[in-house]
Amino acid sequence: MGLSIPASEPKHRRHRQEGCEADDDGAESPAIAALYLYGDVLESVVERVPAPDLAAAAGVSREWLRAVRSALRRRPRRLPWLVVHLHGRRRRTAAYDPHSGAWLTVQAPRHATPSHVRLVRGARGDRVCALSCSGLDVAGDPLGTSACVAMKAPGVWRVDPVLAAVGDRVVALGGACQLALAEGEDAAAVEVHEGGNWTACDPMPPALRESAAATWLSVAATDHRVYLADRTSGCASWFDPSMRRWGPTRRLKPDAGVSTWGVAPGRAGAEQLVLFGAKREGEGAKNKVVIQAWEVDGDTLDLSPGAAHHAMPSEMSARLFPHDEDEEDDGETFPSIGVCGNATGGYVYNSAEPANGAVLYELQQEGTAGGAVERWEWVPCAPSVRAEPLGRVILACSPVGLNELELSRGLPPLGPQRACTDVQ
Amino acid sequence: MAATPADASSSSSEAVVGGEKSNKMITLISSDGESFEATEEAAKMSVTIKHMIEDGCADDGIPLPNVPAKILSMVIEYCNKHAADADDTNKHVADPADADEDDDNNNNNASAGEKEDLKSFDASLVAVDQATLFDIILAANFLSIKGLLDLACQKVADDIKDKSVEEVREIFKIENDFTKEEEEAVRKENAWAFNE
Numbered sequence: 001m002g003l004s005i006p007a008s009e010p011k012h013r014r015h016r017q018e019g020c021e022a023d024d025d026g027a028e029s030p031a032i033a034a035l036y037l038y039g040d041v042l043e044s045v046v047e048r049v050p051a052p053d054l055a056a057a058a059g060v061s062r063e064w065l066r067a068v069r070s071a072l073r074r075r076p077r078r079l080p081w082l083v084v085h086l087h088g089r090r091r092r093t094a095a096y097d098p099h100s101g102a103w104l105t106v107q108a109p110r111h112a113t114p115s116h117v118r119l120v121r122g123a124r125g126d127r128v129c130a131l132s133c134s135g136l137d138v139a140g141d142p143l144g145t146s147a148c149v150a151m152k153a154p155g156v157w158r159v160d161p162v163l164a165a166v167g168d169r170v171v172a173l174g175g176a177c178q179l180a181l182a183e184g185e186d187a188a189a190v191e192v193h194e195g196g197n198w199t200a201c202d203p204m205p206p207a208l209r210e211s212a213a214a215t216w217l218s219v220a221a222t223d224h225r226v227y228l229a230d231r232t233s234g235c236a237s238w239f240d241p242s243m244r245r246w247g248p249t250r251r252l253k254p255d256a257g258v259s260t261w262g263v264a265p266g267r268a269g270a271e272q273l274v275l276f277g278a279k280r281e282g283e284g285a286k287n288k289v290v291i292q293a294w295e296v297d298g299d300t301l302d303l304s305p306g307a308a309h310h311a312m313p314s315e316m317s318a319r320l321f322p323h324d325e326d327e328e329d330d331g332e333t334f335p336s337i338g339v340c341g342n343a344t345g346g347y348v349y350n351s352a353e354p355a356n357g358a359v360l361y362e363l364q365q366e367g368t369a370g371g372a373v374e375r376w377e378w379v380p381c382a383p384s385v386r387a388e389p390l391g392r393v394i395l396a397c398s399p400v401g402l403n404e405l406e407l408s409r410g411l412p413p414l415g416p417q418r419a420c421t422d423v424q
Numbered sequence: 425m426a427a428t429p430a431d432a433s434s435s436s437s438e439a440v441v442g443g444e445k446s447n448k449m450i451t452l453i454s455s456d457g458e459s460f461e462a463t464e465e466a467a468k469m470s471v472t473i474k475h476m477i478e479d480g481c482a483d484d485g486i487p488l489p490n491v492p493a494k495i496l497s498m499v500i501e502y503c504n505k506h507a508a509d510a511d512d513t514n515k516h517v518a519d520p521a522d523a524d525e526d527d528d529n530n531n532n533n534a535s536a537g538e539k540e541d542l543k544s545f546d547a548s549l550v551a552v553d554q555a556t557l558f559d560i561i562l563a564a565n566f567l568s569i570k571g572l573l574d575l576a577c578q579k580v581a582d583d584i585k586d587k588s589v590e591e592v593r594e595i596f597k598i599e600n601d602f603t604k605e606e607e608e609a610v611r612k613e614n615a616w617a618f619n620e
Binding site for chain 1: 558565577580581584585591592599602611
């Protein structure tokens with residue numbers, strides 16, 4: 001560099017001599033943060049920085065970047081976020097960061113987007129979408145703030161389909177409008193969107209035909225398949241959109257007392273599912289809701305042998321399904337759960353009363369025996385949802401990256417956009 | 425019947441009823457030679473000091489060459505407040521037999537009020553200028569006082585909330601030592617953070 005600098009001089013003074021940044025000469029304070037905020041101490045600080053501000057923290061200086069990376073490596077933030085799309089008097093989106101335990105309100109997008117009332121489930125994260133006769137518009141990011149990816153509408157007019165993104169393909173299953181079915185068309189029809197066009201595939205298996213709509217089915221999408229389970233009967237099957245074939249159909253019913261079932265992807269590595277079941281137990285005033293989890297093999301849909309099933313701690317299931325004081329006999333009501341998740345974990349909620357809150361579950365990772373769920377944690381209701389109890393709520397689950405958080409704050413995106421699926 | 429810190433320190437926080445707590449005072453000496461007294465209980469909130477006491481090094485006072493007097497007095501104030509609070513909690517837990525309906529409510533109200541007090545105490549403790557805040561962090565780190573370190577680091581993290589990169593640099597007067605290429609690379613890489 002041509003300058004000889006004594007080795008003991010702090011780095012920032014070197015920069016000053018090279019004429020990089022002008023700063024008050026002789027002032028004490030410039031030195032302080034740089035001298036104190038490094039190493040373990042800086043990591044302790046960065047650890048506590050909420051996700052939306054980590055991008056800023058990482059860009060401050062080399063030491064800060066190192067600290068952010070180290071803090072993330074020590075306590076990786078791998079769990080997906082719970083994203084709530086609220087359609088009340090206004091559209092609002094709130095996202096829960098499981099690492100910091102805080103709800104983030106997302107600014108409404110600047111461009112006018114149609115009302116997104118459906119979900120496309122995906123292993124990389126759920127996305128809201130709008131389906132009409134003219135097209136399917138899928139949000140480009142989990143928080144619904146960036147521009148949509150527009151696709152042609154499926155061939156069959158569907159009013160309540162199951163939609164899933166598997167790899168680069170989108171699958172539409174069931175939910176066809178009975179009144180509009182043409183000759184030979186099937187209510188349980190399945191189509192795959194690939195290369196800009198929808199192709200018809202084998203319809204849903206017979207066991208699921210009676211419940212061939214999103215209202216009756218629980219959906220889990222992995223990188224290769226869409227898994228469907230009837231929420232009442234526990235009948236399940238899977239569909240592989242690249243091979244365009246259905247897997248076996250099995251009745252998953254490890255516990256006869258369960259009134260609703262839900263499925264979510266199992267841990268990464270093997271094709272696995274986690275099956276959740278909710279039931280009411282006990283007599284009269286002492287009855288309570290019990291929610292359990294089982295591990296299911298993805299290929300055969302067999303329940304994993306010997307896998308001890310885990311039950312959600314009862315104080316959490318009691319908060320999801322609180323006793324209604326006025327209800328004479330709430331032993332009659334069947335608890336109904338919704339589940340969304342990915343290979344690291346997800347959320348279980350009361351699908352009739354999503355405003356009660358949710359329970360985060362984290363899956364055991366490879367090599368650990370003894371059941372699917374490693375831990376459960378309570379997630380309080382989003383403040384914006386509690387403020388609007390009559391609004392329609394859609395719960396989705398997705399990893400959220402720093403890029404997406406920047407977008408949600410209305411700032412210009414920092415880098416190249418993530419690759420979109422086929423744009424028509 | 426609110427429990428005051430004075431009452432709390434004279435009753436036992438041990439599981440065994442009737443045990444005596446040591447009222448021994450420990451002398452702490454700041455880097456500039458000033459001496460401070462603290463109860464052993466408060467001093468033991470610092471794991472570093474706790475070990476020194478247990479190793480028998482504390483009899484002639486504990487020199488703390490890294491901690492100036494101004495900071496040490498704040499640290500001791502924190503320890504006194506929080507040691508008393510920990511004691512109150514134990515007291516309530518240890519006397520379940522005493523709790524009848526009214527007593528319980530009074531105790532709960534008292535501890536709710538005390539919690540509020542503690543929170544506002546904590547908030548005012550760290551509402552200081554940057555230099556003092558960093559000194560507190562260093563002292564808490566050196567003395568291994570987890571609660572205080574958490575509190576101070578959280579305050580710094582709060583100052584970063586909703587700020588841009590330039591603003592963070594401005595607040596902490598941090599020099600940007602990235603090259604132009606490195607800076608671009610970091611901005612592009614931000615998607616990695618949660619998918620690593």
